Amino acid sequence: xxxxxxxxxxxxxxxxxxxxxxxxxxxxxxxxxxxxxxxxxxxxxxxxxxxxxxxxxxxxxxxxxxxxxxxxxxxxxxxxxxxxxxxxxxxxxxxxxxxxxxxxxxxxxxxxxxxxxxxxxxxxxxxxxxxxxxxxxxxxxxxxxxxxxxxxxxxxxxxxxxxxxxxxxxxxxxxxxxxxxxxxxxxxxxxxxxxxxxxxxxxxxxxxxxxxxxxxxxxxxxxxxxxxxxxxxxxxxxxxxxxxxxxxxxxxxxxxxxxxxxxxxxxxxxxxxxxxxxxxxxxxxxxxxxxxxxxxxxxxxxxxxxxxxxxxxx
Amino acid sequence: xxxxxxxxxxxxxxxxxxxxxxxxxxxxxxxxxxxxxxxxxxxxxxxxxxxxxxxxxxxxxxxxxxxxxxxxxxxxxxxxxxxxxxxxxxxxxxxxxxxxxxxxxxxxxxxxxxxxxxxxxxxxxxx
Numbered sequence: 009x010x011x012x013x014x015x016x017x018x019x020x021x022x023x024x025x026x027x028x029x030x031x032x033x034x035x036x037x038x039x040x041x042x043x044x045x046x047x048x049x050x051x052x053x054x055x056x057x058x059x060x061x062x063x064x065x066x067x068x069x070x071x072x073x074x075x076x077x078x079x080x081x082x083x084x085x086x087x088x089x090x091x092x093x094x095x096x097x098x099x100x101x102x103x104x105x106x107x108x109x110x111x112x113x114x115x116x117x118x119x120x121x122x123x124x125x126x127x128x129x130x131x132x133x134x135x136x137x138x139x140x141x142x143x144x145x146x147x148x149x150x151x152x153x154x155x156x157x158x159x160x161x162x163x164x165x166x167x168x169x170x171x172x173x174x175x176x177x178x179x180x181x182x183x184x185x186x187x188x189x190x191x192x193x194x195x196x197x198x199x200x201x202x203x204x205x206x207x208x209x210x211x212x213x214x215x216x217x218x219x220x221x222x223x224x225x226x227x228x229x230x231x232x233x234x235x236x237x238x239x240x241x242x243x244x245x246x247x248x249x250x251x252x253x254x255x256x257x258x259x260x261x262x263x264x265x266x267x268x269x270x271x272x273x274x275x276x277x278x279x280x281x282x283x284x285x286x287x288x289x290x291x292x293x294x295x296x297x298x299x300x301x302x303x304x305x306x307x308x309x310x311x312x313x314x315x316x317x318x319x320x321x322x
Numbered sequence: 323x324x325x326x327x328x329x330x331x332x333x334x335x336x337x338x339x340x341x342x343x344x345x346x347x348x349x350x351x352x353x354x355x356x357x358x359x360x361x362x363x364x365x366x367x368x369x370x371x372x373x374x375x376x377x378x379x380x381x382x383x384x385x386x387x388x389x390x391x392x393x394x395x396x397x398x399x400x401x402x403x404x405x406x407x408x409x410x411x412x413x414x415x416x417x418x419x420x421x422x423x424x425x426x427x428x429x430x431x432x433x434x435x436x437x438x439x440x441x442x443x444x445x446x447x448x449x
Contacts, residue, residue, distance in 0.1 A: 311344035311440045314400030317388070319376055321366060321405050321413070 048080060051087055052124060060091040067091065078147055082121035085112030089133070090126040102132075109133045110142065114238045117144035117164070141167040141235040143227045145245075153249040154216030157206040161193065161225045161238065164200070169230045175204040176241070177223035179214050186222050188241060193225070219249040340438035343405040347415060348398075351427060351447025355393040356380040359419035359426050362390050364401065367414040397447060405435045417445055 047066040054063035067088050070076070076084070089105040089112070109132060112121055119137070122130050136142070145161040159175055173193040178186035189212050193202035209215035224239030239245040280286060311318075353359045360380040366373050379386035391399070397419070405411070412434050419427035429445040 306339055308339050309341040311341050311346070311402055311404060314346060314402040315391070316349075316362075316378055316399050316401045318402040318404060319364070319366075319374060321374055321403060321410050 048083065048087075051091075052083075055087055055090055055094075055126070058094075060094040063087065063091045078115040078149075079121070082112045082116030083124055085109060085115075086121040086125040086129060086133075090124075090129040093128040093132065094126060105129065105132060106136055109136055110140075110236070113137070113142050113144060113164075115147060117146065117162075137165055140165050141171065141227055143173065143225050143236045143238040145225055145238050147245055148247065150248045150250055153214065153219065153251040154208050156208065157213070157221075157249075158203055159193075159206065159223065159225070160196075160201065160203045162198070162201045163227060167227075167229075167235060171227045171229055171235055173202040174226050174228065175206075175223060176226065176244075177206065177213075177221060178244075179212055179219050179221050186241075186244070188223075214249060216251065217249075218252065221247045221249055223247065341440075343411075343435035343437050344440040345403040345405075345413075345415075345433040345435060345443045346440050347401045347403060347431075347433070347443045347445060349400065349417060349429065349445050349447060351397045351419070351429065353397045353419055353427055353447055354395065355390060355397060357394065359397070359421050360390070361386070361420040362397075362399075363418045363420065365416045365418075366403065367416070368410045368412070373410060373413070402440070403433065403443075411435050415443065415445065417447060419447055 047070045051063040051066035051070065054060070054066065067084055070080075071084050071088075085108040088108040092101045092105040092108065095101050109129065112133070113119060113136070119133060122133055125133070142164040143161055144164050145159070151157055159177075161173055161175075163171060163173070174190050175193050176188040176190045178188045191204055191211070193204040195201070196203050206213045206221075214221070222239075222244035224237055224241065224244045226237045227235040229235050349362070362378045364374075364376050366375075376388065377386045378388045378390035380390050380392065382389050393399075403413070403415070412432065414432050415430065417429045418425055427447040427449050429447040431443050431445045433441060433443045435441065
């Protein structure tokens with residue numbers, strides 16, 4: 009019975025992406041609760057124990073939960089591929105496993121989640137990485153609002169010719185289907201790296217405040233075919249624009265001039281006592297005071313005393 | 323550079339300071355000290371007002387602490403009068419010589435103080 013259910017679930021991912029949660033507005037998933045068992049850890053244990061079909065059931069349940077972190081999404085993909093590749097080999101299983109691994113790379117460009125995968129999954133991941141085009145981007149969930157945003161992506165794997173990357177974004181409003189604006193991404197100096205800027209108040213980008221920005225990045229081949237898409241219109245990357253969230257204050261990764269690995273810490277403001285507007289007058293007063301003091305302290309010339317001395321008149 | 327300018331300013335301003343107005347009173351006369359006189363007294367007047375008095379004695383005492391130097395060849399001394407804070411631009415100086423309490427000689431002159439300078443006021447003591 010369990011095997012039958014697992015086989016049924018294994019067919020599903022061709023129509024439904026494995027890891028990212030669906031949008032809450034259209035299809036609200038169940039939030040995690042403290043009392044809920046850790047089904048991801050359970051799936052990990054089941055795979056280690058060779059119970060791949062049971063693991064797929066848990067992984068399917070976990071992937072539909074709302075609020076999975078990118079790290080959890082990547083691990084779900086790696087474990088799902090591991091379980092599928094351990095089932096009796098069919099073209100569908102292999103295709104689903106490949107899709108799961110591509111999804112893993114989309115949220116985990118370095119593939120660190122493969123540490124939990126089986127050797128078969130690692131081998132397939134290596135094959136994917138070298139044989140097909142992957143659009144990789146560092147997903148950041150929060151950024152400062154009202155500042156220019158730089159979205160960067162890079163191409164990995166094999167590709168023929170010069171693919172064109174496009175950034176499709178939408179500032180989402182509640183209960184509305186996002187209407188995406190598509191802009192081409194410019195190639196930068198680094199190899200196979202592209203970027204696009206979103207400027208506040210331009211092209212539908214919010215000028216400030218709290219907003220949810222959804223986007224996905226597509227790589228199109230010379231013939232216009234989609235080579236890969238990191239995020240999709242139905243399941244986009246979600247980025248919160250905020251000027252109040254603590255994480256937003258420290259993230260400069262997408263800000264103009266910022267670099268992902270090195271948040272820019274603005275220099276502290278000059279203390280009031282070090283400003284020239286204060287130092288200048290104070291130094292001036294001190295110099296003038298010193299000059300006046302020296303002048304006042306100069307001894308007054310005295311007339312020469314007589315042989316009988318000197319007599320000061322009162 | 324700033325320090326140099328400040329010091330120059332100090333020197334400039336310091337150089338502008340003037341001495342008080344003063345008078346160098348030169349006292350001469352045919353009086354041998356102590357043979358002919360043993361005490362010299364000075365009174366300074368601003369009009370009718372006596373503004374200061376001072377004595378010099380050959381033999382100093384509590385009432386006459388200032389010494390009158392011995393001058394067997396004749397009296398020849400100087401005293402510097404300084405017009406300090408007081409406003410006495412024109413004064414009269416009276417000098418008297420005594421011998422054992424007896425007046426033996428006198429001399430007088432006036433002095434007009436001038437700001438920043440020392441004027442000479444000669445007084446010849448006569449019997």
